[in-house]
Every structure is written in C-alpha cells, then in structure tokens.
Amino acid sequence: MVACNGSTLHRIPLLNAEEIEKVAHLARLGLNREEREAYALDLSRILDLVSQMNAVATDGVEPMTHPDEAGLRLRPDGVSGEIDRDRLLAIAPKTRDGLYLVPKVIE
Amino acid sequence: MEWETVIGLEVHAQLKTKSKIFSGAPTAYGAAPNTQANVVDAALPGVLPVLNGEAVRMAARLGLAIGATVHKRSVFARKNYFYPDLPKGYQISQYEHPIVEHGRLAITTASGEKIIGITRAHLEEDAGKSLHEDMGGFTGIDLNRAGTPLLEIVSEPDMRSAAEAVAYLKTLHTLVRYLEICDGNMQEGSFRCDANVSVRPLGETRLGTRAELKNINSFRFVERAIEYEVRRQIALLSSGGQVRQETRLYDSARDETRSMRSKEEANDYRYFPDPDLPTLLLTDAFLAEVKDAMPELPDAKRRRFCEQYGLSVYDAGVLTASREMAQYYEDAVKAADVEPKLVANWVTGELAARLNEEGLDIACAKVTAQGLAGLVRRVADGTVSGKMAKDVFEAMWAGEGDADAIIGARGLRQISDDSAIEEVVRQVIAANPKQLAQYRAGEEKVFTFFVGQTMKASRGKANPAKVNEILKRLLAP
Amino acid sequence: MTLTITKIAEDLAAGRCSSREIVDDLLVRIKAHSALNAFISVDEDAARQGAEAADRARRAGAGVLAGVPIAHKDIFCTSGVKTTCGSRMLADFVPPYDATVVEKMKAAGCVMVGKTNMDEFAMGSSNETSFFGPVRNPWDPQRVPGGSSGGSAAAVAARLVPGATGTDTGGSIRQPAALCGITGLKPSYGRVSRYGLIAFASSLDQAGPLAQSAADCAHLLSAMAGFDVRDATSLDVPVPDYAATLGKDLKGLRIGVVKEHFAQGVEPAVLDVLREALREYERQGAVLVDVSLPNSAHAVPCYYVLAPAEASSNLARYDGVRYGFRAAEYKDLEDMYKKTRSEGFGPEVKRRIMIGTYALSAGYYDAYYLKALKLRRLIADDFARAFERCDVLAGPASPSTAFALGAKNTDPVSMYLNDIFTIPVNLAGLPALSMPAGFVGGLPVGMQLIGRYLDEARLLNVAHRFQEVTDWHARVPAGI
Known part of the structure; x- marks a missing residue:
C-alpha cells in the first residue's frame, strides 16, 4: 500500500524483513508486520538517497566529527550542584525504597 | 599432550x-x-x-x-x-x-x-x-x-x-x-x-x-x-x-x-x-605537569631501600608493598636513628603480624612510626631485651603508652649491671650443686639450664648476653 | 497589534505600558488563535506573575528584555513546567531543572508565556510529526508552518508573542521562519549552550531566536548566547551586544551568490524574489560575487546518515525506566523496552532511529557513517573556500513557499529534500538566518544569509539594513 505512493521507482527493497527486525531489535522498537514492511520500503528509499554520497571521492579526507575542533575542555574535580532524589524519583514510572523498578532482569 | x-x-x-x-x-x-x-x-x-x-x-x-x-x-x-x-x-x-x-x-x-x-x-x-x-x-x-x-x-x-x-x-x-x-x-x-x-x-x-x-x-x-x-x-x-x-x-x-x-x-x-x-x-x-607530580614508583623505591638501608630484596619488597607501608618504615627509621635493618625487622615482623591478625591497614596501625621507633631504640641500646620488647609492643598496641613509659611502669628495664647479674648467678650456682658437678664433668648442655635459672631468678630482666658471659666465667672449674 | 521587541522595550522603559498589560493582551490573542495549535502549553497564571515580577524589577532598573514576553520551543527543559518535545514519550514530563537558555532569558527579564509546538523530537520540516497535532501557517491555515520550530514561527508570525526560541539541526529555525515570514537565526555551533535542550543530533543542534526582525533577534541572541561550563561544546568567547552593532552601512560588502542555490529545483518565482532582494543590496553598495559549493549537493544524504545516527543514540535514554512514558502492559524487560519505545515514539522518530541504528551497525559503519563524516569535511571546506571571496552567502532558505498540510507526508525523502539549502550550514557549524524577502502567491519567501564562524553580528546587520528599507518583515497575515 505504501509502495503505490513511492515517488521513486523502486525495484527491490535493499532491506529485507529479517534485517529490519534485527535493526528494530537493536533499537528496541517493537514493530508489527505492517510497520516492518513500511519501514523496509522507507529505509530502502532513504538508503537510496544516502547512496548518492558514493558519487564523491573521499579518499584521504579527515573525518569531521565536530564543528568545533578546539579540543575538549576539562572540568576541575569538585562536587557541584545538589541532588534531590525525591524530585528525581517522583517523575519515574515505578519506584520503591529509593530505587527505580523494572521487570526482573534474569542474569 | x-x-x-x-x-x-x-x-x-x-x-x-x-x-x-x-x-x-x-x-x-x-x-x-x-x-x-x-x-x-x-x-x-x-x-x-x-x-x-x-x-x-x-x-x-x-x-x-x-x-x-x-x-x-x-x-x-x-x-x-x-x-x-x-x-x-x-x-x-x-x-x-x-x-x-x-x-x-x-x-x-x-x-x-x-x-x-x-x-x-x-x-x-x-x-x-x-x-x-x-x-x-x-x-x-x-x-x-x-x-x-x-x-x-x-x-x-x-x-x-x-x-x-x-x-x-x-x-x-x-x-x-x-x-x-x-x-x-x-x-x-x-x-x-x-x-x-x-x-x-x-x-x-x-x-x-x-x-x-x-x-x-x-x-x-x-x-x-x-x-x-x-x-x-x-x-x-x-x-x-x-x-x-x-x-x-x-x-x-x-x-x-x-x-x-x-x-x-x-x-x-x-x-x-x-x-x-x-x-x-x-x-x-x-x-x-603530570610527570612532575609523579610519586616514586614501587620498583625505584625497592631498589633505593636495598641500597640506602642495606635491606634484603625480600624485606625491601615487603616494605614497599604499599606506599603507606614504605612511608611508615621511613618515618620510623628517621625517628629511631638506629640500624635500619633492626627497624625493618620490627616492621616486617611484629607490626606486620599484628596488622595481619586484625586485618588492619597500615594507616590504622595502633602503634605509630614514632612509637615503634622509640621501642626499637630501647632494644638497640640494651634497655630491654628483644623478648621483653615484644611484650612492650603488645602493651603499646593496647594503648598503654609509649615504650619508655611502659618499660618504666612495668619495671622491665633490663639488668645490664655486671655486679647485679653476678650476684644472681652466684645464687643460682650455689642452689644447684648437682648440675654444677655435671657441667664441670663435661656435660655442656647443662649450661642452658643455668641460663634459664638465671633469667628466671632475674624475672627475665637480666641482659642475656651478660648472663652468658658471666655464667661461663663462674662455672669454669 | 504588531509590537516588536524593540518597541515593547521602549514602551516599557518609557512607562507607557506594563509587562502585565502586554502579557494579558497576548494571552487573549493566544486563545483567539488556538486553532493555529502553536502552543503545547500556556501557563496563564505563571505568565501574569512573571510579568508582574518584571514590572516590579523594572522600577528598580532592569535590562532591555525585562518584561518582554517570549515563548520557548517545547524542546527546552523548564523547571516545574511540562516539557514534551512534541512526543507522547514526554507528554507528561516535568523537568526538575531549567535549560541554560531558559535560565539566561529568565535572568534577562524575559517573561515566558508558554511552550510552543514542534515536530516530535525536532524531526520534521512541516510540524506534522508532533504528538500534539500539526501547527497551521498563519498565512494560510491549510498550509504547514515549516518545522521543526513551527510553533515558535507561527506564534511570532501571528503576533502571539514578539519573540520565541527555536532549535535548528538541519534548518528547523530558518525554514519555518521562511515559511511564516519572520526572521530566524541559527547561531554558530557552540555559540548558545545546548544544556537542557533535548538532544536530536548533538553535533548539529543549535538554539536560536525567532522574531519579527533582525533587530529583535539581536536582542534575543545577546540574552541567549554565551559560555556555559555545563556544555563541553560551548565556546568560551565573549558575546557582543548584537543590537549595538546594527546600522553599519554595507558599502563594499561582498555577497556570495551560491550558484547551486539559484538552480533548478527551486520555484522560479522564489528565485525572482531573491534576485530582487539582491538588487536592493547592490543599491546599498554591496557587491555580488558568484561562488560555488559543489559538495553541498550531497549534504542531504550526508545529513540523513549523521543526524539519525546521533539521534538513534540520543534517544536510547527513553526506555521507560527513570521518567516519561512506560507502556501499560509488558511481559518482561525486553517487552517493556519495545512496547514503551514503539508506543511512545511516532513514525518519523522511529524511522530515523531505525536508519541511524542501521548506519552505525556492524559492517555498515564505514560505508555510511564514516563516509558521511568525510563528506561533512568536504562540505565545510567548500564554505571556507567561498568565504575567502565574500563576507556573507545569500540564497533561498527553502526551495518553495509553504506547502499544503499532508502534501509531503507519504514519502520521507521528498520531505527531507526540503532542507537542501539549510542542512549544509549545520554540517559546517556556521551561523545563518532567514528573513522575509518578498511574497509569492500571498505566501512569504525567506532569504537565507550564511556567515563566517561566529559572525552573527555581521549577519544580523546585513539583514537589518535590508529591513530598514523594506517592509516584508512587518507584514501581517490576514485575520491576525
């Protein structure tokens, strides 16, 4: 259904359902079948767009990770600011005895 | 395989x-x-x-x-x-x-x-x-x-x-x-x-x-x-x-x-x-800046301890096992002003044993480096015997005061005065004629009996070296 | 009612009106125009109290912005005030702290009247991805206001507030400013603290002002900008008094006309408006220089690797453990994560998390992420080369005027291409603004001016000189 709206002529999605599921799991996103199919198409389109980067030769180019390359500023070691535990825990979905609670983690 | x-x-x-x-x-x-x-x-x-x-x-x-x-x-x-x-x-x-x-x-x-x-x-x-x-x-x-x-x-x-x-x-x-x-x-x-x-x-x-x-x-x-x-x-x-x-x-x-x-x-x-x-x-x-602020490292310190204090590699190793231990030792050596090896024996011996027994860190030692130095000095100058010093150490650990105070209070001062020891030895010999005869007959092992009796009579305070020397002289036929 | 910040400041200083009166008036207007959906939350009582406090403070002598009402994009954390980031994930989130921008503007005396609507987690160019519904363009309610700072732009365009804050990761201040006919500035990366600004893509995000004029933006930027020890990417350089530097003449100013930006893909009528604006600059003594940014053509693909990659990681903290939404039912921890995140995030956010996760995953890092970082360097180098020959760059802020609601919803790529002129600037970390340059079919056209690193003062002056002789920025939508 989404495919009909596609503006680009898309041959085969670059990503199959299995790959989509793997990525969704890494990102901890639960997708139903419909969403998986929609994302497979969307992501394939986006990757198609992204693949235009390959038109540019970048051999020997230094990667640019930050706009500011002055280097990291260091903070003096000292305790600063206050910690209001009650206020922090008050916004949590589930707490008990000063702890955040989650479903039991099986080690 | x-x-x-x-x-x-x-x-x-x-x-x-x-x-x-x-x-x-x-x-x-x-x-x-x-x-x-x-x-x-x-x-x-x-x-x-x-x-x-x-x-x-x-x-x-x-x-x-x-x-x-x-x-x-x-x-x-x-x-x-x-x-x-x-x-x-x-x-x-x-x-x-x-x-x-x-x-x-x-x-x-x-x-x-x-x-x-x-x-x-x-x-x-x-x-x-x-x-x-x-x-x-x-x-x-x-x-x-x-x-x-x-x-x-x-x-x-x-x-x-x-x-x-x-x-x-x-x-x-x-x-x-x-x-x-x-x-x-x-x-x-x-x-x-x-x-x-x-x-x-x-x-x-x-x-x-x-x-x-x-x-x-x-x-x-x-x-x-x-x-x-x-x-x-x-x-x-x-x-x-x-x-x-x-x-x-x-x-x-x-x-x-x-x-x-x-x-x-x-x-x-x-x-x-x-x-x-x-x-x-x-x-x-x-x-x-980091380099300038570097402390002396364990290896260098161990080598220095061997050279400067004449210690064995083993003792130097024990004493440099932690920076605090090494510091304790050096403080004690400085305060004691005696043979560094003697101080090392006390730190690696009595002190280490006590710390180990109580599971304490050197920082929590109940006898300070200065306190230990005071005791070792009394051992070195013959005021107390090594054996008595151990009792003094225990008392210091228990918080009874410094070495001199404990030695004074308990009357543990070693008797090194020749005439006083001679007096005791004469009494011991006089009281044990049978053993004297055995010794003079060549049974040299009876000598230790006399040492023991003399120490007992002096309540442990007689300087053992002096006791030996005087016994040898007076037992001679 | 078209009061600018500059005018309000004068009136307040002269005692012609009180902050409380202005705020009361704006609160009425905000209600009257609630159909625009520009605000996610308005706290009337707090706004009135803030205005009264400012009025008291003013008597004791206060700064230019004391008592001036503003709105914050709902991406800035406000202590005790709900901060949603346009997402279900944070629909009930009340931060225990203020963003640095919020703190600084409070200190300058600004009165916050509310928090503006936005694309969810700032991901969007039309304000249609908000969990709280789309914002409508005051010039035509059937059209989008642009995004992601669409609520702020619409609020200023509809004169609901004289100024607002926004954030710009790939054009999120400039594009909505263009589509709503107002002035919006994205400062140099590092100029304004990001502390308390809910992160989308950390190496690209930058906060800035939206207002009716460059002069108003100058006042707001002076209050917002400055070093912050809580942000390691914040620049420790002095902040000029931007308003004080306005008015310098433009004789000899070299304006770089970007060849690639005046090309096909842009509505011809938009280009005509821009060419006319450039002629105005020539009349003021500026010189036009042709420049080229060859690698900018690949800025959109580059951006759609880097921004989603950073976002996929930045948004991992929304796991339902410490704050925000948690799914109602779940089997176990994994299920809680997956349900919380798939129910809490909208489709566009999930799409970008997916693409970013994919681009960083084993086997693809070099082909996508590393490649994009190298391309980013080439794009930044293009700008450096262009600025050897000119002082500012000029071009369109958006390839078209405001498009209809729903027009670009089905194909993410067509939406992404909308930011083709704004994205390269974020990649390079440069300052840029959009200002109204004319109209096409009753809809505003924005001109983008790009400056050298930390050259905000010049950019604001160049826009200000244009606004002194034109009235595009002063026009008000019908019915407003």
Missing part, C-alpha cells in the same frame, strides 16, 4: 576522583540508593557530559608509570546497548583512540622477573547497579555508581599461569595505589578483573579459543577461577571437544566457571565518537 596456558587480563580500576567523570555528583561508596546520582547521571533529557580533568590526569599518571605512550589526542565514543542500569542507553568509553597505549609492567615470578605488555588503558564511565533480591519480582536500579570514572587496563596475553596472572594483578594493584589513582578496594569493586583464558598445545604459536571470565573479585578467586578454567578447557580439548568463545561467570561458592548464556546474544555496540565531547587534546605542559 603438554598444554600451555595463555592469559590476558582486563582490569577496571575506579579512579579516586571526588566527583564523577562527566558530572559534579559525588562518588562516595555505600550511600543510600540514588543519592549520588544527579540529573546528568540519571540521563535526563537535555543534560550533557563535561569531562573531569582529574580523571584524565590520573590516566596519564598510570600511562607514564608503565612507560606507555600517553596520546595527545584521544576520543570518547559511545558504546550503545540497552540495560536498565545504563541510563543513557550508551556508555561513554574510549574505543578506537584510547588515552594510553603500549605500556609494560615487570612482575616477579618463581623463575625471576617477567615483563607483561599492557596493550592499552582507557577512560570510561561505570554503570549503576541492578539489585535483584527482595524486590518482589522486580529489579531495583541504583544509579549511585553510574558515571564513576574507570580506567580499563588491558594486558597482552602474556601470562602463562594463574600464578603469573595473580602476580601481575598484585603488581598493578600496588601501582595504582602508589599512584593514588585508585583505592584498590576489591570488595567494594574499586579494582575489578576479567580474565581471558585459553590453552594451546605447547609449541603452538597461534592462540587457542578463549573464554572471558567475569566476576572475580579477589586475588584468590582469580587464581582459582583460572585454574578451574584451564582444567576445563584441557579436559574439553583432550576429549576431542572444542572451546567456545564465550563469557563465563566464576562462582566462588562452587569454585567453578559457568557459561553466561544471557550474554551470548550477539551484541552490536555501534560505537561512534560522542558528539557531546570533542576530541581530548593534551598539551606538552599538561603532560609535564
């Missing part, structure tokens, strides 16, 4: 900073849950990390101490994975560009000194703690530890036995405490160790498949865990099986390692440079 064990160790040393690596929250251990985690540690929306300069300084200090390259350019990356005690959903850690690389550490093994290569040491943040017990089917999350600075020190696979692994760990443990970058408390998790263990047929140069052992929180357990794992792998390979590359947990109660299947899921951490933290650039001035 003969097998060779290959071990590499990864140590996580918690750095002794006042505040966290990326936030101003305190790093105190044992506080009530979630009272040491601020908005940055709890990863609230919008918060940002700012690097603690002291953590960088500490990492550089270790780098210089192990003769490593301290890189002027290093990069913090994000290691992405979901876990409830990892608030941001990623751990900030150095990955491709660590601050320290290519170091080495000399360890002492049964067959002499051995150099262990240190691949790298990098800065990262600790996670919080998950509490699984008594939560009524839930897991509780305490973020107090989240953001505590860690230095992960990774060795080369250079160790060939559990004993070598322990020697390496102990040497490193001493070093980080010397450098005052880590308190080394293994029970509190300040110094944690994972071991990569594999075996291969002797002579083989390729590495075998390794298992990573986790959760080994004492030197003893490191040794046991590795020994168990080596036996397991050899048994497996000998029976035609194969070692699986996996993470195994050491269970100290059962003294075995077992597979952590839950961690087997293939992880893809998607490391990438943290966009919140520009590249860490260190200047020459910064490194020079």
Whole structure:
C-alpha cells in the first residue's frame, strides 16, 4: 500500500524483513508486520538517497566529527550542584525504597 | 599432550576522583540508593557530559608509570546497548583512540622477573547497579555508581599461569595505589578483573579459543577461577571437544566457571565518537605537569631501600608493598636513628603480624612510626631485651603508652649491671650443686639450664648476653 | 497589534505600558488563535506573575528584555513546567531543572508565556510529526508552518508573542521562519549552550531566536548566547551586544551568490524574489560575487546518515525506566523496552532511529557513517573556500513557499529534500538566518544569509539594513 505512493521507482527493497527486525531489535522498537514492511520500503528509499554520497571521492579526507575542533575542555574535580532524589524519583514510572523498578532482569 | 596456558587480563580500576567523570555528583561508596546520582547521571533529557580533568590526569599518571605512550589526542565514543542500569542507553568509553597505549609492567615470578605488555588503558564511565533480591519480582536500579570514572587496563596475553596472572594483578594493584589513582578496594569493586583464558598445545604459536571470565573479585578467586578454567578447557580439548568463545561467570561458592548464556546474544555496540565531547587534546605542559607530580614508583623505591638501608630484596619488597607501608618504615627509621635493618625487622615482623591478625591497614596501625621507633631504640641500646620488647609492643598496641613509659611502669628495664647479674648467678650456682658437678664433668648442655635459672631468678630482666658471659666465667672449674 | 521587541522595550522603559498589560493582551490573542495549535502549553497564571515580577524589577532598573514576553520551543527543559518535545514519550514530563537558555532569558527579564509546538523530537520540516497535532501557517491555515520550530514561527508570525526560541539541526529555525515570514537565526555551533535542550543530533543542534526582525533577534541572541561550563561544546568567547552593532552601512560588502542555490529545483518565482532582494543590496553598495559549493549537493544524504545516527543514540535514554512514558502492559524487560519505545515514539522518530541504528551497525559503519563524516569535511571546506571571496552567502532558505498540510507526508525523502539549502550550514557549524524577502502567491519567501564562524553580528546587520528599507518583515497575515 505504501509502495503505490513511492515517488521513486523502486525495484527491490535493499532491506529485507529479517534485517529490519534485527535493526528494530537493536533499537528496541517493537514493530508489527505492517510497520516492518513500511519501514523496509522507507529505509530502502532513504538508503537510496544516502547512496548518492558514493558519487564523491573521499579518499584521504579527515573525518569531521565536530564543528568545533578546539579540543575538549576539562572540568576541575569538585562536587557541584545538589541532588534531590525525591524530585528525581517522583517523575519515574515505578519506584520503591529509593530505587527505580523494572521487570526482573534474569542474569 | 603438554598444554600451555595463555592469559590476558582486563582490569577496571575506579579512579579516586571526588566527583564523577562527566558530572559534579559525588562518588562516595555505600550511600543510600540514588543519592549520588544527579540529573546528568540519571540521563535526563537535555543534560550533557563535561569531562573531569582529574580523571584524565590520573590516566596519564598510570600511562607514564608503565612507560606507555600517553596520546595527545584521544576520543570518547559511545558504546550503545540497552540495560536498565545504563541510563543513557550508551556508555561513554574510549574505543578506537584510547588515552594510553603500549605500556609494560615487570612482575616477579618463581623463575625471576617477567615483563607483561599492557596493550592499552582507557577512560570510561561505570554503570549503576541492578539489585535483584527482595524486590518482589522486580529489579531495583541504583544509579549511585553510574558515571564513576574507570580506567580499563588491558594486558597482552602474556601470562602463562594463574600464578603469573595473580602476580601481575598484585603488581598493578600496588601501582595504582602508589599512584593514588585508585583505592584498590576489591570488595567494594574499586579494582575489578576479567580474565581471558585459553590453552594451546605447547609449541603452538597461534592462540587457542578463549573464554572471558567475569566476576572475580579477589586475588584468590582469580587464581582459582583460572585454574578451574584451564582444567576445563584441557579436559574439553583432550576429549576431542572444542572451546567456545564465550563469557563465563566464576562462582566462588562452587569454585567453578559457568557459561553466561544471557550474554551470548550477539551484541552490536555501534560505537561512534560522542558528539557531546570533542576530541581530548593534551598539551606538552599538561603532560609535564603530570610527570612532575609523579610519586616514586614501587620498583625505584625497592631498589633505593636495598641500597640506602642495606635491606634484603625480600624485606625491601615487603616494605614497599604499599606506599603507606614504605612511608611508615621511613618515618620510623628517621625517628629511631638506629640500624635500619633492626627497624625493618620490627616492621616486617611484629607490626606486620599484628596488622595481619586484625586485618588492619597500615594507616590504622595502633602503634605509630614514632612509637615503634622509640621501642626499637630501647632494644638497640640494651634497655630491654628483644623478648621483653615484644611484650612492650603488645602493651603499646593496647594503648598503654609509649615504650619508655611502659618499660618504666612495668619495671622491665633490663639488668645490664655486671655486679647485679653476678650476684644472681652466684645464687643460682650455689642452689644447684648437682648440675654444677655435671657441667664441670663435661656435660655442656647443662649450661642452658643455668641460663634459664638465671633469667628466671632475674624475672627475665637480666641482659642475656651478660648472663652468658658471666655464667661461663663462674662455672669454669 | 504588531509590537516588536524593540518597541515593547521602549514602551516599557518609557512607562507607557506594563509587562502585565502586554502579557494579558497576548494571552487573549493566544486563545483567539488556538486553532493555529502553536502552543503545547500556556501557563496563564505563571505568565501574569512573571510579568508582574518584571514590572516590579523594572522600577528598580532592569535590562532591555525585562518584561518582554517570549515563548520557548517545547524542546527546552523548564523547571516545574511540562516539557514534551512534541512526543507522547514526554507528554507528561516535568523537568526538575531549567535549560541554560531558559535560565539566561529568565535572568534577562524575559517573561515566558508558554511552550510552543514542534515536530516530535525536532524531526520534521512541516510540524506534522508532533504528538500534539500539526501547527497551521498563519498565512494560510491549510498550509504547514515549516518545522521543526513551527510553533515558535507561527506564534511570532501571528503576533502571539514578539519573540520565541527555536532549535535548528538541519534548518528547523530558518525554514519555518521562511515559511511564516519572520526572521530566524541559527547561531554558530557552540555559540548558545545546548544544556537542557533535548538532544536530536548533538553535533548539529543549535538554539536560536525567532522574531519579527533582525533587530529583535539581536536582542534575543545577546540574552541567549554565551559560555556555559555545563556544555563541553560551548565556546568560551565573549558575546557582543548584537543590537549595538546594527546600522553599519554595507558599502563594499561582498555577497556570495551560491550558484547551486539559484538552480533548478527551486520555484522560479522564489528565485525572482531573491534576485530582487539582491538588487536592493547592490543599491546599498554591496557587491555580488558568484561562488560555488559543489559538495553541498550531497549534504542531504550526508545529513540523513549523521543526524539519525546521533539521534538513534540520543534517544536510547527513553526506555521507560527513570521518567516519561512506560507502556501499560509488558511481559518482561525486553517487552517493556519495545512496547514503551514503539508506543511512545511516532513514525518519523522511529524511522530515523531505525536508519541511524542501521548506519552505525556492524559492517555498515564505514560505508555510511564514516563516509558521511568525510563528506561533512568536504562540505565545510567548500564554505571556507567561498568565504575567502565574500563576507556573507545569500540564497533561498527553502526551495518553495509553504506547502499544503499532508502534501509531503507519504514519502520521507521528498520531505527531507526540503532542507537542501539549510542542512549544509549545520554540517559546517556556521551561523545563518532567514528573513522575509518578498511574497509569492500571498505566501512569504525567506532569504537565507550564511556567515563566517561566529559572525552573527555581521549577519544580523546585513539583514537589518535590508529591513530598514523594506517592509516584508512587518507584514501581517490576514485575520491576525
């Protein structure tokens, strides 16, 4: 259904359902079948767009990770600011005895 | 077939900073849950990390101490994975560009000194703690530890036995405490160790498949865990099986390692440079400052103790096992102004034994360096005998006062006056004519009987050397 | 009612009106125009109290912005005030702290009247991805206001507030400013603290002002900008008094006309408006220089690797453990994560998390992420080369005027291409603004001016000189 709206002529999605599921799991996103199919198409389109980067030769180019390359500023070691535990825990979905609670983690 | 064990160790040393690596929250251990985690540690929306300069300084200090390259350019990356005690959903850690690389550490093994290569040491943040017990089917999350600075020190696979692994760990443990970058408390998790263990047929140069052992929180357990794992792998390979590359947990109660299947899921951490933290650039001035502030290292100190105080390698080793111990010794030597070897005997003897018995750290010794010096001085000048001095030491430990006060109060002053001792000896000889006859008949072992009787008669206070000398003279026919 | 910040400041200083009166008036207007959906939350009582406090403070002598009402994009954390980031995930999130921008503007005396609507987690160019519904363009309610700072732009365009804050990761201040006919500035990366700004893509995000004029933006930027120890990417350089530097003449100013920006793909009528604006600059003594940014053509693909990659990691903290939404029912921890995140995030956010996760995953890092970082360098280098020959660059802020609601919803790529002129600027970390340059079919056209690193003062002056002789920025939509 989404495919009909596609503006680009898309041959085969670059990503199959299995790959989509793997990525969704890494990102901890639960997708139903419909969403998986929609994302497979969307992501394939986006990757198609992204693949235009390959038109540019970048051999020997230094990667640019930050706009500011002055280097990291260091903070003096000292305790600063206050910690209001009650206020922090008050916004949590589930707490008990000063702890955040989650479903039991099986080690 | 003969097998060779290959071990590499990864140590996580918690750095002794006042505040966290990326936030101003305190790093105190044992506080009530979630009272040491601020908005940055709890990863609230919008918060940002700012690097603690002291953590960088500490990492550089270790780098210089192990003769490593301290890189002027290093990069913090994000290691992405979901876990409830990892608030941001990623751990900030150095990955491709660590601050320290290519170091080495000399360890002492049964067959002499051995150099262990240190691949790298990098800065990262600790996670919080998950509490699984008594939560009524839930897991509780305490973020107090989240953001505590860690230095992960990774060795080369250079160790060939559990004993070598322990020697390496102990040497490193001493070093980080010397450098005052880590308190080394293994029970509190300040110094944690994972071991990569594999075996291969002797002579083989390729590495075998390794298992990573986790959760080994004492030197003893490191040794046991590795020994168990080596036996397991050899048994497996000998029976035609194969070692699986996996993470195994050491269970100290059962003294075995077992597979952590839950961690087997293939992880893809998607490391990438943290966009919140520009590249860490260190200047020459910064490194020079770190170098100038370097304390004397264990090796250098041990050598100096041998030369300056005339100590054996063994004694020097014991005395330099920690910076505090070495400091205690040097303070005592200075205050006592006697033969340094005598002071060494007391520190490595009575004092060490007492500390060990009570499980105390040298910092908590109940006899100060100055106090011990006062006692040793009285031994050296003959005021008390070595045997009496031990009683005095016990009294000092019990808080009864300094050596002179105790010697005075208990009347323990040694009798060294010749005429006084002669008087006692004459009485002893007169009271034991039978033994005198035996001695004079050639039974020389009766001599010790007379020594004992004389000491007894003097209530232990007679100077033993003098007693010997006078007895010999008066017993002579 | 078309009061500018500059005018309000004068009136307040002269005692012609009180902050309380202005705020009361605006609150009425905000209600009257609630159909625009520009605000996610308005706290009337707090706004009135804030205004009264400012009025008291003014008597004791206060700064230019004391008592001036503003709105914050709902991406800035406000202590005790709900901050949603346009997402179900944070629909009930009340931060325990203020963003630095909020703190600084409070200190300058600004009175916050509310929090503006936005694309969810700032991901969008039309304001249609908000969990709280789309914002409508005051010039035509059937059209989008642009995004992601669409609520702020619409609020200023509809004169609901004289100024507002926004954030710009790939054009999120400039594009909505263009589509709503107002002035919006994205400062140099590092100029304004990001602390308390809910992160989308950390190496690209930057906060800035939206207002009717460059002069108003100058006042707001002076209050917002400055070093912050809590942000490691914040620049420790002094902040000029931007308003004080306005008015310098433009004789000899070299304006770089970007060849690639005056090309096909842009509505011809939009280009005509821009050419006319450039002629105005020539009349003021500026010189036009042809320049080229050859690698900018690949900025969109580059951006759609880097921004989602950073976002996929930045948004991992929304796990339902410490704050925000948690799914109602779940089997176990994994299920809680997955349900919380798939129910809490909208489709566009999930799409970008997916693409970012994919781009960083094993085996693809070099082909996508590393490649994009290298391309980013080339794009930044193009700008450096262009600025050897000119002082500012000029071009369109958007290839078209405001498009219809729903027009670009079905194909993410067509939506992404909308930001083709704004994205390269974020990649390079440069300052840029959009200002009204004319109209096409009754809809505003925005001109983008790009400056050298930290050259905000010049950019604001160049826009200001244009606004002194034109009235495009002063036009008000019908019915407003």
